Amino acid sequence: MSDTTHPPAAERRVDVAGQWTLMWWKFRRHKLALWSGVFVLFIYVIALFASFVAPKDPNAYAARYAYVPPMKVAFMDRDSEGNRTFGFHTHGWKVETDPLTLQKNFAPDPDVRIDLRFFAPAPEPYVLWGVLPMNRVLFGPADATQPFYPLGADRLGRDVYSRVIHGSQVSMTVGLVGVGISLVLGIVLGGISGYFGGWVDNIVQRSIEFLKSIPQIPLWMGLAAAIPAYWSPIAVYFMVTVILSLIGWTGLAREVRGRFLALKSEDFVTSARLDGCPELRIILRHMVPSFSSHIIATLTLAVPTMILAETALSFLGIGLRPPVVSWGVLMQEAQNVRTIATAPWLFAPGVAVVVTVLALNFFGDGLRDAADPYA
């Protein structure tokens, strides 16, 4: 039993903590969500430094190494006399042609040792973010001319690992940009709908219902197929995000509207109005802050949906197109069952999608729980 007649310090801390502090305290308790958040951040950092992290240029091809299996990175090596040497390295592959089927088979070649190191020389000098000239990569072969395929190679001998890393740039930002557009549409339309009510609300709600009752993928397919083939990759990228968010805003608008409706009759809004506060100020100063935490949670949960949609459309060949590198575009390589049977590492971009979306969902879920700090 506590010896004090006052609430303990923790208790008083709760009383004075602000909304965001409370949210953070609650969120911190969700270990899974917390680590997922860290992981998502990590992926964005990788995307930001993709050219530095990836050992090779994503579009550099080498027909010799078509479908070469992943190379294992090892630290300890034993030569023929049994002496151990240390240092990051991998082994090359030798090609054996099956005399009967004439199929190429790769077998590890213990004689070819490829030394690896951090801050290895880049195969070609490059310019990071268009401003920083660089000639090193984070981790790669000490001799830049040597092959290094940690996740194997595709049909043209391109490095799957480097491509997945570069793909994160497009895939991770499609979600953000799409959600940004959805946010504007959702907040404006949802806010109008919830705040004014009446026939305005009716029209917006009916439009949402309409958009929701039409199967998304056929609609997306129709819209995406209409993007002319001669458009530049940037234009296509932008168009695809717009198409995705055209349908994605509905969920957000509903959320915003629901909050607006709930808040409209709250005492603090009424009292602000009685104090002669202008409408716009009531909305921006009093209402938006009290549901922005929910909006952030909903947004976080919308990002993975966008990523999945981009992946699906690009996979079908009607979203982003090569030479743009995104996870969906990369999955196009894995369309044929015989191809993936011989080169299962082509699933790597798919794994990247699943892991990222999983992390974003855990993160968003934790945020949503924390968004109600008083619950």
Place this chain on the structure above:
Amino acid sequence: MGGYIFNRVLWAVPILFGASVLSFAIIQLPPGDYLTAVMASMRSTGESVEQSQLVMLRERYGLDDPMIVQYWKWISGIVLRGDFGQSFIYNRPVDELLWERLGLTFVLAFASMIFVWLVAFPIGVYSAMRKYSVGDYVMTFIGFLGLATPNFLIALILMYVSFTVFGTSAGGLFSPEFADAPWSWARFWDMMGKIWIPVVVIGTAGTASLIRIVRANMLDELPRPYVEAARARGLSETRATVKYPLRVALNPFVSRLGWELPDLVSGATITAIVLSLPTTGPLLLEALLAQDMYLAGSFIFMLSVLTVIGTLLSDLLLAWLDPRVRHGLM
């Protein structure tokens, strides 16, 4: 009740009209039309194009009419005569290509829905009743995983497994001997033997999200006073749970199903392309890429129509289940 049904049915009319306009607008979006696309490809292969033939074709398909006239021709043909127009690529009336594929799409979506029901409801209830148990965590994780994995990836993985382990391709809905056969019991059973793969693929995401919804609903309902009141009247724990919270949690579940249907149809479309099923998906993609406007437009339109009808049915089911909806309280 009557008023509610009337309202819902009445509301379906503008939605259907909107869907028809949208479908038509989508197929008009790409610059040019089917004939310009054909011409471009013929030119690139070096074939010569007869100008007179082209003019004749343009006239026949009314490609030079104003947009609204084209729309009117198209929609009035569908509504009044059941005529969906002509497919350019197949050079056959669209409705010959449409119905069986559309039917199979909905068989697939419907089967997936039953699969989703059968799997999601018991698991969701279990997860809620045994909150924070190992089973709950496992189910929650599988649910998240199901949500995070795109349909086509699940399809690819299943195909990969069946190809490397069983040596057979998992694609298709019929064995070769039944592919073009007329409907018969044998064909039906053949389909049943293969349909589960796409059903699992399409249903996974829906199952995952519904498990979470059922669990959340149950957790909302379980501590409600009316459950305690039922126990206070002498109902056993199980009966009090089954009769009250389960029953109440069923309602949002049913209304969710209406929203789930478009997703299932979407999923069926993309899965069909990967698994090369004889449903709308692959043909729609082909039609869209070739700008075969009547074929693509009719597919999008009819998919929307059937989805709207499905949603309507689920609304009516909800009204039948939930007195609050019947009385216009929700």
Place this chain on the structure above:
Amino acid sequence: MPMPDSADNLIEVRDLSCHFFTEEGVVRSVDQSSFDLPRGKTLCIVGESGSGKSVTARALMGLTREPGKIVSGQMLYRPAPGVVPIDLAAERSGGQLYRSLRGAAFGMIFQEPMAALSPVHTIGTQLLEGVLTHEACSRAEARNRGIDALQRVGIPEPERRFDQYGFELSGGMRQRAMIAMALACRPALLIADEPTTALDVTTQANILDLIADLQAETGMTVMFITHDLGVVAEIADEVAVMYLGRVVERGDVDTIFHAPAHPYTEALLNAMPSVHARRGTRLPAIPGMVPHPFARPSGCGFHPRCHRFVDGLCNRREPEPVDLGAGHVARCLRLENSKDQKEAAE
């Protein structure tokens, strides 16, 4: 007033403790509480929110839910005068005995009738389920009994109401329907957990009258939980005052109102608005707030708010119940002291 014979108590609760084992720690919602429910009488349990009134009621009904648990004490139930009592605290809440008691011998009504009625089942369905669970009778018979029960609680057009949903009734009607459900099997004990708090004053009075009438008619025992001393004055025979999970004072209603022994009871009575009060006088409030369950004060739980606080005594030791005679018991160290002194003097 004669002290009730213990054989005449329907239920005797002795040193009952019901704790909630939450993630943050153990909440001692009910802590060594004792009181009696005299047969055919009305006991009011009074206290602020969080004092453990509802938890006590649920413990009696066998409705204690995870993470709550009855950790010690007895709840002696004597179905008829003179028989050997059954200790309900030792029974499993989902066990055979409790299942046959709940809804049959014990009925319960709740604070929010709207929330206590299922939104998707008719009044009739919920009304009959108790009857059908406990008694062998046909559906038609049960329906007639249900309609009778609705009639008994003063619901007009009972046949029509029977097939309606909770949300189609007014607040007062809903609570009447709840009472009909609780009484459908003619229980010996009715537990009413703040049944009038959510109702307007007129409806509140009607419901209180109804309960009193039904009690007179059936001779049932009523355990009435409230924080409203006005209600207590109107219906109670016996009163138990709870604070921080403990019964700090209990006795018959006259003693409690006119000769309260515990400072908390005194303070509660002083805080009660009175029509006789002179204009312009402030209503005395009890200073401070109910402590947080994890920050219970040392010694007597009430000492930080007590106007008779004695430093060095009240914050040192937890008070034991002191029997003041005629069923009047209070837990206050001052009483212990004065009694000790008295005994020492004798």
